[in-house]
Amino acid sequence: MVTSRTVVVAHPGMELYGSDRVLLDSVIAFLDDGRRVIVSAPAEGPLAERLRAAGAEVTIAPQFVLRKRLIKPRAWPEFFLTAWKGFRASWRLLRQENPAVVYVSTITLPLWPVLARLRGARVVLHVHEGEASASRIIKKALYTPALFAHQVIVNSAFSREVMASTYKRLTSRSVVLLNAVSGPTVVTPLREQLIPGPRLLYVGRLSPRKGPDLVIDALRILDSRGVAASLAIVGSTFEGYEWFEESLHEAIARAGLERRVKMYGFRADVWSFVESCDIFVVPSRYDEPFGNTAIEGALGERPVIVSDTSGLREATAGVGTVYRVAPNSAAALADAVEAISARWHEMREGVSATRNTMAQRHSTSRYQETLTRLVFNDSHWHMQ
Numbered sequence: 544m545v546t547s548r549t550v551v552v553a554h555p556g557m558e559l560y561g562s563d564r565v566l567l568d569s570v571i572a573f574l575d576d577g578r579r580v581i582v583s584a585p586a587e588g589p590l591a592e593r594l595r596a597a598g599a600e601v602t603i604a605p606q607f608v609l610r611k612r613l614i615k616p617r618a619w620p621e622f623f624l625t626a627w628k629g630f631r632a633s634w635r636l637l638r639q640e641n642p643a644v645v646y647v648s649t650i651t652l653p654l655w656p657v658l659a660r661l662r663g664a665r666v667v668l669h670v671h672e673g674e675a676s677a678s679r680i681i682k683k684a685l686y687t688p689a690l691f692a693h694q695v696i697v698n699s700a701f702s703r704e705v706m707a708s709t710y711k712r713l714t715s716r717s718v719v720l721l722n723a724v725s726g727p728t729v730v731t732p733l734r735e736q737l738i739p740g741p742r743l744l745y746v747g748r749l750s751p752r753k754g755p756d757l758v759i760d761a762l763r764i765l766d767s768r769g770v771a772a773s774l775a776i777v778g779s780t781f782e783g784y785e786w787f788e789e790s791l792h793e794a795i796a797r798a799g800l801e802r803r804v805k806m807y808g809f810r811a812d813v814w815s816f817v818e819s820c821d822i823f824v825v826p827s828r829y830d831e832p833f834g835n836t837a838i839e840g841a842l843g844e845r846p847v848i849v850s851d852t853s854g855l856r857e858a859t860a861g862v863g864t865v866y867r868v869a870p871n872s873a874a875a876l877a878d879a880v881e882a883i884s885a886r887w888h889e890m891r892e893g894v895s896a897t898r899n900t901m902a903q904r905h906s907t908s909r910y911q912e913t914l915t916r917l918v919f920n921d922s923h924w925h926m927q
Contacts, residue, residue, distance in 0.1 A: 547643030549579045550918075551636065551664075552599075553655040554648045555608040557588025559811045560748065561722070561835035562671045565698070566648050567593055568723045569669070572911035573646075574598045576919065583636055589811050604632035609651045609685070629654055637662045646918060647692075656691040667918050668692035670717075673702035673832035673854060682709040689713055694917055696720050701853045702832040718917060723910035724835055726842030726902060727814040733844065733891045737821060737884055740771035744820035744845075746813050746836050749780045749788050754826035754850070756794055760873030761826075763798040765880060772803070772880060777816050779809040817843035822883055825849040828871045834858030841865065841901045844894040848879045862897040864890055 550573050554566050566582075567590060573580045580599040584591070585606040594601050607629030633654055637645070645659035646667045659666045668689050674682060686709045689695055695717040697703040707714045743762070745755050755776055765772045780788050788806075795804045810816070817823065823840025830853040837859055840847040849855040851867035859865040866883060868875035883890055 548577065549581065549640055549642040550644045550646060551640055551642040551659075552580060552582040552646045552648065553606070553633070553652050554582060554584045554590075555606065555651050557584050557586060557590040558809070559589050559593075561833070562649060563590045564724075564835070565669075565671070565722050566590070567597070568907055568910060569646065569648070569914055570594055570599050571597050572915050573918070575911065576915050581636070581640060581642070583633070602636065604636065605629050606632065606652065607654050609653060626654070630658070633658050637664070644918060647688075650685050650688065653685075653688040656688040660691040665694075666692045667694045667696065669696045669698075670702055670706060671698050671832055673699065673705040673830055675701075675705045675830045675853065679709070686710055686713070692716070694718070696914070696917055698722050699833045699854045699857050701830075701857055705832075720910065720913055720917070721905055722833060722835055722838075723907040724838040724842065724901070724905040725907060726839070726898065727817065730844045730898070731818040733887075733894065734821060735891070737887060740765075740773065741821045741880055741884055742819065743772055743774045743822050743824050743880065744777070744816055744840075745774065745824050745826070746777045746816065746839070747825070749776070749778050749791065750784055751787060752827065752829055753778075754828045754871070756791060757826045757828070757871065757873045757876060758824050759791065759794050759798065759800065759804060761876035761880065762800055762804065764873055764877040766798075766800070768877070768881070770877075770881065770884075774800075774804045775816055775820065776804065776806045777808075777810050777813055813839070814843065817845060820845060822880060823847045824876065825855060826870075826876055827852060827855060831855050837865070838901050838905055841894075841897050842905075844898050846883050846890045846894065848876060848883070862900055864893045864897045 570580050582594050582599050582601050591601045605628035607626045642664055645664045647655040648669045649671050656666050656668055686706055697717050697719050700719055703717055703719055745758050747753050758774055762772050762774050823845040825837045827850045833854040837847050837849050846864045848866045849859055850870040852870050866879040868879050
């Protein structure tokens with residue numbers, strides 16, 4: 544077994560979206576195991592406060608984080624400058640702390656597995672991505688750093704299949720570990736009647752990939768059918784996607800839905816919004832590696848509408864209060880809202896069982912116990 548008590552954790556940001564919350568659960572697991580944990584990230588944010596409160600040390604330093612915009616030729620100067628700064632800062636931290644274990648939380652940090660391996664540390668890579676639609680060349684580039692990991696932890700069978708389709712040899716050193724997802728302390732029951740109409744909720748990034756614009760279009764369709772639905776949008780954009788948030792405001796205005804669609808920006812605690820909604824919507828256009836937000840909706844005892852794709856399909860398997868719809872279709876979303884409304888009594892009866900199923904699958908204690916065993920068990924120390 545690994546004897547050093549220091550673990551360096553590399554993470555690409557300090558927000559509180561899905562992978563950020565999983566990272567927090569991971570760090571708490573390491574701390575509870577008696578480890579000293581140092582988390583490296585490129586900027587401060589709400590996650591940093593929670594990490595420090597849990598007992599971790601947080602260091603803010605340049606990191607080379609793979610972003611799609613950096614692949615474009617006009618961004619190559621920034622690409623190489625960021626890579627150089629990230630290399631220097633990461634190598635300095637590894638040399639200073641000399642950790643026995645380096646835990647890299649996503650494949651968007653390609654330098655860390657390589658540098659940690661060169662320092663002789665045990666390298667554990669936690670994969671949260673499943674880029675099935677990417678070209679073979681892009682996938683090769685994304686997953687090459689995983690070849691330097693002693694242990695690869697993957698958040699879903701779908702993500703593992705995508706990774707293995709790129710490098711089959713990674714199958715033998717990878718393990719699927721479902722994300723831990725926490726629900727609200729107290730659950731507010733669904734309304735008995737949908738008067739004056741269903742209240743929808745979208746939680747997540749504001750990006751074309753995630754599809755919040757589709758829900759606005761679905762509201763317009765429902766309006767034309769005489770259904771007075773409303774929508775709350777909770778989330779913010781990536782840097783560089785501010786134009787998309789502006790387009791959402793414009794779409795709301797064009798449809799005359801200003802009174803029925805409200806945008807609240809990012810909120811660390813979403814449970815008050817879940818409590819106020821009737822239907823939780825996850826309208827992703829493309830493949831998703833997993834479905835944390837869909838699980839949160841189910842844990843809040845709300846019917847959930849999800850795109851019938853990849854990780855979302857896997858995350859919501861076997862429950863009766865989830866509707867799967869064709870991706871990239873506002874009409875399909877509108878149809879699902881009407882179908883759920885027509886079965887409202889059945890939905891109210893079934894959401895409790897769905898919550899129990901999800902709570903068992905995504906138990907925090909189970910996740911943390913399994914993660915600790917995988918990270919600190921050196922049976923995979925040598926490359927296979």
